[in-house]
Amino acid sequence: MFLPTLKQLRYLTALDEHKHFGRAAASCFVSQSTLSAGLQELETLLGASLVERSNRSVVFTALGREIVARARIVLREAQELAELAAAAKEPLSGTLKLGVIPTIGPFLLPKVLPKLRKAFPKLKLYLNEDLTQRLVDELHNGALDCVLLALPVEIGESEELVLFDDPFEFVCRKDDPLAAKSKLTTADLQQAPLLLLTDGHCLRDHALDACHLGHRPTGSDVTGTSLHTLVEMAAGGLGVTLIPEMALQAKLLKGSDLVARPFAGGKPGRRIGLIWRKTSAREKEFRLLGQTIKDAYLATAK
The missing domain is CATH 3.40.190.10 (Periplasmic binding protein-like II)
Structure with missing residues (x-):
């Protein structure tokens, strides 16, 4: 039995990614004719049609979609084999993609x-x-x-792998009544106009859960798209917010009229x-x- 080559599988996944023969070929650093020939050889080898070709679009057959999914697994594991061998010689010496x-x-x-x-x-x-x-x-x-x-x-x-804890601190303007307290409790937040990150940022949920504030309905608080935005809104008097200690150590509040106050007792926070x-x-x-x-x-x- 003849098996597909890694090159053929790479051509197939590239076509699925780009949905265009020319762009797929370019991503594989080959000519379009080379990529097309490789895919035809793969279809001949498998005895099945994987791609429906037309002048306007690239559409995968049902079998083609299933084989693409499995091809990605094969390519990923082949890459990890090579990386494992490289790591055995010298750890953290090759390519690493970190999110x-x-x-x-x-x-x-x-x-x-x-x-x-x-x-x-x-x-x-x-x-x-x-x-x-x-x-x-x-x-x-x-x-x-x-x-x-x-x-x-x-x-x-x-x-x-848990690395370290990152506590939250309460942040408000210097003229806010809560700024007079050296330490706060999560109860102090119950009636405060709270500035939060928008839905999709895990920090929003972590802050609400850690401070026992529940999952507030959309629209109940003012939201921002980044910690920098929250700081600007807090400085503008729109409310108070929760900032991770990591960001405070990075001088996020520098130049603003804001102060940070820790929480008393068990510190609410997140884990990195x-x-x-x-x-x-x-x-x-x-x-x-x-x-x-x-x-x-x-x-x-x-």
């Missing part, structure tokens, strides 16, 4: 990346910043190797963690990466 959420990336990575470059000079680290659910989806479809995010969150068939696919052969590398991130952050934390 990171926007409430972590700008505040943690400046502390971490110099340490990573120094410790692992041969590491080629590619970063993708996006919302949690999209990053988790990209992890499972093979577009990312691991994801740096905030826990708890639904991660599917993934392994997780690293996740990867359970099937990945690079677990040892990811644990080493996670430990390096943890050490770099704790070394600069107050």
